[in-house]
Amino acid sequence: MTDKVIENNQVTVMGEIVSGFSYSHEIFGEGFYMMDVKCKRLSESYDTIPIMVSERLLDVSADYTGELICINGQFRSYNRHEERKNRLVLSVFAREIEFVEEMEESSKTNQIFLDGYICKEPIYRKTPLGREIADLLLAVNRPYGKxxxxxxxxxGRNARYANNFRVGERCAVWGRIQSREYMKKLDEENVEKRVAFEVSVSKLELIEDGEVS
Structure with missing residues (x-):
């Protein structure tokens, strides 16, 4: 059962380590740390993705900044309480790590597959230039009831298709993790630059019979 649940959330990211380690938390004596990996897009721009790493996978006292790395894992979330409300915090939980010598031009440096459930009505809109966009929130099961x-x-077409999805329907998604900067208004005088993370969807489908086609 656990293997089946792990299969519903699969991420591979390849890129350059661009930060040191910062302590996150400890579970049953195992420490977890955060680092940032910069993944190249086809458009020559980059996504900087937060990675959660166990101290049992890497020597977290070392400095790997500038090293190239391939990570397999899962895209995970937790709610952090701040400013009198919860904020959704996302990161890639590393299961396997491999250092690489170089990035092949053909390498798919940022891939994700999710199999989950629509947990909020889709939000469909058009940009001033007429581009169609739909936002989805997917609940992806994890072991132990989480x-x-x-x-x-x-x-585009995917946005139009997703606009018809309903809460509770099961959905499979393929795409990449993207980072996006935005300005958060703190009060009348202060704004703060923040980074949001989301899955940019290249393909999606509803699952009717319990199997991904």
Missing amino acids: SDYIPCICW
């Missing part, structure tokens, strides 16, 4: 809540963004 779930990760993953925001997804669809474009």
Whole structure:
């Protein structure tokens, strides 16, 4: 059962480590740390993705900044309480790590597959230039009764298709993790630059019979 649940959330990211380690938390004596990996897009821009790493996978006292790395894992979420409300915090939980010498031009440096349930009505809209966009929130099951809540963004035909999805329907999503900067208004005088993470969807489908086609 656990293997089946792990299969419903699969991430592979390849890129350059661009930060040191910062302590996150400890579970049953195992420490977890955060680092950032910069993944190249086809458009020559980059996504900087937060990675959660166990001290049992890497020497967290070392400095790997500038090293190239391939990570397999899961995209996970948790709610952090701040400013009198909860904020959804997302990161890639590393299960396997491999250092690489170089990135092949053909390498798919950022891939994700999710199999989950629509947990919020889709939000469909058009940009001023007429581009169609739909926002989805997917609940993806994890072992021991937990779930990760993953925001997804669809474009064009996919956005139109996703607009018809209903809460509770099961959905499979393929795409990549993207980072996006935005300005958060703190009060009348102060704004803060923040980074949001979401899945940019390249393909999606509803699952009717319990199997992904």
